[in-house]
Amino acid sequence: SSWDGAMEDKRNIPIIEWEHLDKRKFYVFGICMTMMIRVSVYPFTLIRTRLQVQKGKSLYNGTFDAFVKILRTEGTAGLYRGFLVNTFTLISGQCYVTTYELTRKYVARYNNNNAVKSLVAGGSASLVAQSITVPIDVISQHLMMQRKGESMGRFKVQNPDGKRMLVFGQTKDIIVQIFKADGFRGFYRGYVASLLTYIPNSAVWWPFYHFYAGK
Template sequence: MPGNLGNFEVIELSMLKKHMFFPLSGLGNFTAQTLLYPFVLLRTRLQLQEGAQVYRGLVHAISSVVKEEGFRGLYSGYLVRSFHIFSGTIYVSTYEVARQACTVFPTLSPIHRSFVGGAVASCVAQGFFVPIDVVSQHLMVVNCNRIHTNMVYKNSNLSSNPHRFRPLTPVHLTENEMNSNWGRLCGVIRYIKQTHGLKGFYKGCLISMCTFVPSSALWWSFYDKFCGLIHFISKKMCKEHVQDSVLLPSNDDSAPVPRLLIQLISAPLAGISSAIIVNPLDVVRVRMQKQKKFAKPNSLLVPTFAKLSPCSTV
């Protein structure tokens, strides 16, 4: 691979105006959380299905949620999840500082520095992420236990084997608690505290570290790699076009594709690449955080993987 592939300039922390970067980073995080939250909720519900499958896929899940719960159902638990905005700011800040600290090692390439920075940032952020995830995941599904039970008995394929249906969460709230967002939030927190104690808010912390640390490290390294690759390809295509035309070649080293467009293309490609690698661990993480019993991680990993195995009869 050509040596100038990595010529895409990475904007370092020292180049940024801090008073603008951090507010805009929080705003960007808030926007992304708001737009993508319905997909996070749907992913969580699909991952938690055991036994009888109420949702047949993403499209069926979307139509079922909107039909049974309304459009607001796509944002169940969003209030708690929105606190990720603050932990996200801590995450980005830690990433930039860690990446900057890696400059003392001249042998590290920009991609390696991004890998280390992403891993360190995720380690620090997990202390804030895990409690929010545990509570928000219960809120994402607590509203649909009753609805799913009705769906099971309406569906002839599912009603013939209702015993195979598994509730998506062990939390059962009173009617008064279910009538308001605040009531559901207090009910879920009360359940976690009474059932598991304070350590219940950090349930699945180890598997979260095993999931998000490599995911974060891979995302940033893939992102830098794709930025450099797209930058290189666009420059090469431009030079070939100039050589085939009557125009004189330019000494300008800039790419014909705008920097923002390169980043907008690289970010989802990095997300897809990292998700393919870590998604199996993410499924296990969500299942473990929703289990009623609280046990050592190594005693839950094997049973959870066994349930997800294609050979499983559950």
Template sequence: MATSSLGQTEINWDKLDKTKFYVLGAGIFTGVTVGLYPVSVIKTRLQVATKDTAEKSASSVIRGILKTDGVPGLYRGFGTVIIGAVPARIIFLTALETTKVTAFKMVEPFNFSEPTQAALANGIAGMAASVCSQAVFVPIDVISQKLMVQGYSGHEKYNGGLDVARKIIRIDGIRGFYRGFGLSVMTYSPSSAVWWASYGSSQRIIWRLLGQGSDREEAAPSESTIMLVQATGGIIAGATASCITTPLDTIKTRLQVSLNLLTVYH
């Protein structure tokens, strides 16, 4: 298991201040979403583009959005995502941390190396958390993606998220909010497992490279060092997970923004 110094870099669910965890987590998530949301809009438009679509690259999509809608066009569906994703994130983080505690206890008797234990426990927790949160994430995805591509490449126009929801219910019923649910689970559960497994194991490997071994007592690393290691682990995890996510995510997005095709795919 981790050293006393490394143990201070780990989240202990039993001792965690849940109020700060959720409030700060929601705030950080909102801030990150504000910065990265335009990337999601551009990616979604590229994923649903047809061979006849004039905009074939990210730069051409950006120019097209700014020309027709201005900067607000880069944030279509943002309100829906924020309103729905905050409770979804709470579900995800709760499931992640509680499952991680159990998962570490499950793998500990096998005497795997520390990076392997971290990969297995974090991977199990990440997959479980993703499955639990999809019940909220998928409807938000369906609504926000329809808003992202409205009027683009022949897609219908809407008057906000409530208009999208009303039309989904009228055409497909409640099932329409879960269009692509199976693909979402297939996409994000393995992706979440890979992300958290890579994140947990890469951090431990980096700590070892920095001399924070598991067989010695050492002073706790500085906050800046912890942040740097965690950021590096996050980059490695993101790059690894994206390799398996992108193809299925493209299929899922096309399914979720399509109209009147529910029976074809289920």
């Protein structure tokens, strides 16, 4: 029937392999689009993090209340604390796709089964991406905790509102404090939990995608 034909056309999705990808456009447009999205959602990521950390409702009564109070006391910059550092996680997104495609290409030398290639590549891609993302997230989340004149977290920058602090001065301060307190492991708090969350998800999702696309 015409309906079955339409469904078959929709399911027959072409798979673009790594060698066919316009890598310049992919990296440039991918980063630009992701940056635009992050600029719009980052304030709510910061608010969510503070709401999760605060004791009861000691500071904020909810999302809207937190938004107004942060804007009033800390200005627009307060809603974007840690944003510059967090943008480095954009690298992890590009590394994820690059690792995925290159691993698929490598596995294809030994096994050309789409499910096997996608399973191995998906897990490998998440491993690489999380190895980059987790330490950046740890640092940016500590920066999110820096309120005007005080801190909601374990660490407090020496001069959170001082004009003499360079753009990444607070970041350097937090990095030094994390390293002094916890060593290198301090940058990978929650790393295993992240791997257990993202690797199985990625490893299972891609085989299903290729199975669906090839139907």
